[in-house]
Amino acid sequence: MTKTKMLIIGVGGLGCPAALALAEAGVDTIGLMDPDKVEISNLHRQILYSDKDLGRTKVEAAGEYLQKHFPKTKTIQIPEAFGVGNAEKYLKEYDLVIDGLDRLEKKFFLNDWCVKLRKPFVHAGVVKFEGQVLPVLPGQTACLRCLIPKIPPPFAMPTCQEAGVLGSFSQAIGFLQAHEALRLAGGEGPFHLWKVDIQKRETRSIIPGRNLDCEACGKGKVEDQVVEGFCAS
Numbered sequence: 001m002t003k004t005k006m007l008i009i010g011v012g013g014l015g016c017p018a019a020l021a022l023a024e025a026g027v028d029t030i031g032l033m034d035p036d037k038v039e040i041s042n043l044h045r046q047i048l049y050s051d052k053d054l055g056r057t058k059v060e061a062a063g064e065y066l067q068k069h070f071p072k073t074k075t076i077q078i079p080e081a082f083g084v085g086n087a088e089k090y091l092k093e094y095d096l097v098i099d100g101l102d103r104l105e106k107k108f109f110l111n112d113w114c115v116k117l118r119k120p121f122v123h124a125g126v127v128k129f130e131g132q133v134l135p136v137l138p139g140q141t142a143c144l145r146c147l148i149p150k151i152p153p154p155f156a157m158p159t160c161q162e163a164g165v166l167g168s169f170s171q172a173i174g175f176l177q178a179h180e181a182l183r184l185a186g187g188e189g190p191f192h193l194w195k196v197d198i199q200k201r202e203t204r205s206i207i208p209g210r211n212l213d214c215e216a217c218g219k220g221k222v223e224d225q226v227v228e229g230f231c232a233s
């Protein structure tokens with residue numbers, strides 16, 4: 001792990017626990033990308049922040065925490081939103097990407113860019129009582145669009161902030177996401193899609209097949225797919 005550079009896009013309910021686990025594991029460099037500031041509603045699930053961080057940028061507060069507790073891990077603070085203007089620049093600087101984004105349409109945007117640049121990444125999402133994690137090795141394993149072919153309309157799905165989520169559950173999914181990132185970095189396949197339902201107390205994992213007609217990684221590939229609708233903004 002010593003030479004690995006990982007970029008965490010979205011340092012919230014998933015990105016905070018993922019960052020902590022990756023620093024504990026000795027990842028050499030962790031990029032933290034998020035334009036938001038710490039709000040009081042974040043504190044129950046975003047474990048790198050406390051009252052004293054309210055109003056600070058998340059990347060500054062998270063970077064300071066990680067530097068204090070894991071001085072051997074280098075952190076890079078990027079207080080920017082991930083978008084068309086900076087996606088290629090930042091993805092190319094890192095070996096692996098953690099999707100800590102909050103909206104499904106942004107996750108598709110990240111999926112399409114990572115597939116386009118052949119950048120390994122780990123998708124994760126949590127809404128209310130359900131969570132999922134999908135490590136993706138572009139061109140070799142199923143991507144998010146293989147599983148969900150059509151991007152939902154902007155704001156069609158609630159974020160965990162809107163729908164509500166248990167802090168302990170989003171943290172569990174973030175730690176699982178970091179675990180899969182470490183396996184992906186180590187080439188330890190096979191790579192499973194994890195689905196967890198905390199209310200039904202069910203955990204399932206499968207190796208999803210690729211969709212040969214996938215518009216991101218298959219025959220249905222659409223050039224510049226990534227610059228559509230919401231994602232162009």
Ligand SMILES: [Zn+2]
Nearest residue numbers: 143146214217
């Ligand atoms: Zn695909």
